[in-house]
Amino acid sequence: MSEITPDVVRHLAHLARIGLTDDEVERLTGELGQIVDAVATVRQVATPDVPATSHPIPLGTVTRPDVVGATLTPDEALAGAPERDGDFFKVTSILGEEQ
Amino acid sequence: MSLVTKSAAELAALLDAREVSSVEVTQAHLDRIAAVDGDVHAFLHLNADALDTASAIDKARAEGAASGLAGVPVAIKDVLCTLDMPSTSGSKILEGWIPPYDATVVARMRAAGLVPLGKTNMDEFAMGSSTEHSAYGNTHNPWDLSRIPGGSGGGSAAAVSAFEAPLALGSDTGGSIRQPAAVTGSVGVKPTYGGVSRYGAIALASSLDQVGPVTRTVLDAGLLHDVIGGHDPHDSTSIPDAWPSFADAARAGQREGAVRGLRVGVVSELAGGEGFQPGVVQRFQEALALLEAQGAEIVEVSAPSFQYAIAAYYLILPAEASSNLAKFDSVRFGLRVTPDGQPTVEDVMSATREAGFGDEVKRRIILGTYALSAGYYDAYYGSAQKVRTLIQRDFDAAFAKVDVLATPSAPTTAFPLGSKVDDPLAMYLNDLTTIPANLAGVPGISLPSGLAPEDGLPVGIQFMAPAREDARLYTVGAALEQLLEAQWGGPLLANAPALA
Numbered sequence: 001m002s003e004i005t006p007d008v009v010r011h012l013a014h015l016a017r018i019g020l021t022d023d024e025v026e027r028l029t030g031e032l033g034q035i036v037d038a039v040a041t042v043r044q045v046a047t048p049d050v051p052a053t054s055h056p057i058p059l060g061t062v063t064r065p066d067v068v069g070a071t072l073t074p075d076e077a078l079a080g081a082p083e084r085d086g087d088f089f090k091v092t093s094i095l096g097e098e099q
Numbered sequence: 100m101s102l103v104t105k106s107a108a109e110l111a112a113l114l115d116a117r118e119v120s121s122v123e124v125t126q127a128h129l130d131r132i133a134a135v136d137g138d139v140h141a142f143l144h145l146n147a148d149a150l151d152t153a154s155a156i157d158k159a160r161a162e163g164a165a166s167g168l169a170g171v172p173v174a175i176k177d178v179l180c181t182l183d184m185p186s187t188s189g190s191k192i193l194e195g196w197i198p199p200y201d202a203t204v205v206a207r208m209r210a211a212g213l214v215p216l217g218k219t220n221m222d223e224f225a226m227g228s229s230t231e232h233s234a235y236g237n238t239h240n241p242w243d244l245s246r247i248p249g250g251s252g253g254g255s256a257a258a259v260s261a262f263e264a265p266l267a268l269g270s271d272t273g274g275s276i277r278q279p280a281a282v283t284g285s286v287g288v289k290p291t292y293g294g295v296s297r298y299g300a301i302a303l304a305s306s307l308d309q310v311g312p313v314t315r316t317v318l319d320a321g322l323l324h325d326v327i328g329g330h331d332p333h334d335s336t337s338i339p340d341a342w343p344s345f346a347d348a349a350r351a352g353q354r355e356g357a358v359r360g361l362r363v364g365v366v367s368e369l370a371g372g373e374g375f376q377p378g379v380v381q382r383f384q385e386a387l388a389l390l391e392a393q394g395a396e397i398v399e400v401s402a403p404s405f406q407y408a409i410a411a412y413y414l415i416l417p418a419e420a421s422s423n424l425a426k427f428d429s430v431r432f433g434l435r436v437t438p439d440g441q442p443t444v445e446d447v448m449s450a451t452r453e454a455g456f457g458d459e460v461k462r463r464i465i466l467g468t469y470a471l472s473a474g475y476y477d478a479y480y481g482s483a484q485k486v487r488t489l490i491q492r493d494f495d496a497a498f499a500k501v502d503v504l505a506t507p508s509a510p511t512t513a514f515p516l517g518s519k520v521d522d523p524l525a526m527y528l529n530d531l532t533t534i535p536a537n538l539a540g541v542p543g544i545s546l547p548s549g550l551a552p553e554d555g556l557p558v559g560i561q562f563m564a565p566a567r568e569d570a571r572l573y574t575v576g577a578a579l580e581q582l583l584e585a586q587w588g589g590p591l592l593a594n595a596p597a598l599a
Contacts, residue, residue, distance in 0.1 A: 004469075012468045016421060017428070017445065018461055019453030031523060032466055038524055039410040039479070045489060046482035053487040055306050055336070056292045056540025057566055062335040076199040080432030089430050091444045092437065 004033040102127035103262040104593075107171045107319040110265060114160065114170045121153035121160070121170030125214050128172045132216070132263045134599035140238050141248075141258040143177050144184050145217040156212045168322055169212025174264035176255045177218040178225055179310070180299040181205055184215070188301040189223040189233040189251075192427050192434045192455030202299025203334070204268060204310050204327040211326045216264050219254030223457045224424065225275055225303045227251050228529035231520045232459040239516070240283060242556055242595055246513040249279030255313040256283040260592055266323050267313040272303045273412055274509075274533025276311050277545035281508035281559025284547045284591045286314045286576070288324060289533075291566045292540035293338035295324070296331035304419035305336075307412075307537040315592060317352070317546060317576040321345035324569070340567065348570035352577030359394035361575060363387065363562075364501030368405050369532045376511040378551025382558040383507045386548040389582045390575075400497040400504070404489035405535050409527055411490070412534045414470045414483035421467030424460070427452065462523060491539045498565045503575055506532040508545035508559030536563050544572040546580055547591040557591060 006029050013020045020028070074087045083090040102124055105113070113119045129149065136142055146152075149172070159165035180186045180198035187193040201209070208215070222232040230238045230253030238253040240246040241261035248257040255267035256279030269276035271289035280287030288311045295310045302308060312323035324345040331337045351357060365387065371380040391397050429435040429451035436450040456464070470479040497504055510531055519526045536543040541563050548560040560579070564571040584590055 008469075009465065012465045012472070013461075014449075015472070016464050016468045017425075017448040017452055018456065018464060019449040020461070024461070028462060028465060031462060032469070034524060035413065035462075035466060036469070036479075039413050039483075041410045042407055042414065042482040042486045043478060045404065045407055046485035050485040050488050052481060052484035053491060054484055056487075056491070056538070057336070057338065059293070059336060059338070064332060072199050079199055080196055082429060082433070082435035091430055092442055092447055094444050 103131045106316045107265040110171050111168050120157045125153040125172050139257050139261045141254045142217045143220050146215045152214045165212045172216045173213045174216050174219050174258040174267040176269050178270050178301050189221040191234040203296035203331045207327050222251035225251040226459045240513045249282040251275040252279045260285045269313040270310050272307045273537050274530040277533045278509045280545040282513040284557030286320050286546045288312050288320045288544045291542045293336050295328045296334045298333035302423040304416040317580050318349040321349040321573045343570050345573045348573035349577040352574035357578040361395040362501040363395050364398050364400040364504045366402050369506040374510045378553045379507045379558050382549040386560050398501050402493035404493045407486045408534045411483040411486035414479050417463040417467030418470045418480050421464045487538050494539045504563040506561045508561040512551045512556035541566050542569040544576045546576050
């Protein structure tokens with residue numbers, strides 16, 4: 001049995017900053033429970049002696065010469081902004097009313 | 100129909116001989132799109148400047164400044180950033196977004212004179228095997244409009260198989276180029292990881308994603324791969340080595356005796372059995388017999404860890420996706436939904452992501468958040484990374500014995516729209532045979548191997564090669580394509596419904 005409960009789903013959704021309705025929480029609890037049970041099979045063969053692979057073709061750390069190249073202008077960088085204020089991205093308050 | 104049924108190689112020859120202009124070729128494809136895309140819905144956006152671009156290339160060619168594929172039209176999966184067209188990755192959260200830069204592969208295509216026709220439909224953020232998770236409606240399989248075109252790159256595969264474009268670009272994280280190719284009777288290649296730049300490809304799972312060609316012939320795939328591939332300093336995972344010409348590798352496959360002595364490994368765990376449609380297995384075995392008759396050696400190999408590939412993939416992919424998709428935060432670009440009252444920026448993010456992401460994207464982000472969370476990381480993500488090592492070892496052991504591996508490209512032919520969209524686990528099984536290559540970073544090709552006797556729908560055969568040995572895929576693929584087309588009396592797609 002999986003450990004996925006409605007409270008776990010709400011907590012994960014909060015961490016991922018995704019609002020969910022109660023119906024979505026209920027549906028996802030069932031679906032994620034099934035999926036987690038299915039993918040848990042990886043634990044059968046992941047024994048301590050097997051090293052982890054994070055990248056298929058390791059190249060090591062890649063650097064480039066520290067040379068100034070072409071970059072976006074402020075207007076280009078801000079062109080897709082939902083809201084801007086001069087050369088800044090504008091958002092609503094960060095900390096809420098007590099700010 | 101005549102110009103649109105030609106391959107890119109044929110069009111390039113006609114253009115170089117000045118027998119047609121790029122404007123004529125481009126107009127023919129725009130006409131075809133106008134005639135059939137209402138039914139197929141391969142495109143999300145059409146390039147309003149296509150004819151102007153074509154005209155400029157005709158002028159350049161007249162001055163001797165353009166050759167090769169210059170002037171041939173191409174469709175671009177909407178996962179790729181384009182300066183002059185919206186790039187949504189199939190999501191509402193990026194509706195109307197125009198990137199401030201071109202993906203490297205797009206920039207290289209433009210430099211080579213290819214004419215972008217538009218952007219193609221896909222599962223939202225490339226999460227899916229049917230294109231039904233697009234926020235912009237279903238794409239329909241040109242062979243049977245009631246069926247899926249595969250996914251996530253169903254739009255690109257449908258565009259080439261419906262003769263709306265001779266060439267297209269796709270991206271493949273777990274099969275999103277190869278499985279759509281299989282179910283639409285087209286050709287798709289997932290290059291070696293790092294062989295083609297990911298710069299400007301909206302990331303799904305960065306250790307798995309690869310951009311590659313979607314075409315109707317193996318030679319065309321090689322020609323497009325030659326244009327888009329090679330080292331890119333903008334992508335730190337891009338392999339710095341020089342690559343051979345993949346078009347030349349395909350031409351080598353068309354020569355007599357190309358597969359004599361070639362050792363073809365059949366992965367016993369992926370050659371049939373539970374979940375495989377009988378007609379898919381039958382066409383697979385017939386294709387192997389054709390190669391054997393030409394002097395290839397068919398060798399059975401075992402890859403016992405492949406049975407854990409889907410499980411490992413559905414931990415690694417959501418984990419990486421949950422991180423990659425954190426950038427869609429309503430601050431710098433894309434959708435912003437502001438709830439009533441006095442919301443904080445966090446409230447705005449949650450409301451935006453609730454409204455902007457579809458069900459499958461939410462499901463995978465939350466699954467990935469779980470797999471990466473404290474207390475579960477070692478059990479899930481850590482274990483999946485170990486399985487990745489075991490799968491690489493299985494590939495290494497197999498490639499010690501054989502030159503290429505063969506499997507069916509997908510376990511079934513195209514299934515009806517709506518039949519699996521509400522069952523995530525059933526949908527995930529479509530990628531059974533394609534996922535191992537992504538986990539190990541090795542290249543894979545899918546090409547048509549016939550029509551399944553039970554439903555008359557296209558079946559694909561997949562070949563895989565060791566990392567950096569993509570050329571082998573083009574050679575064996577072109578050889579088999581030639582043998583099969585000799586049997587069929589022409590390309591498989593000549594049997595597809597006319598549509599218009």
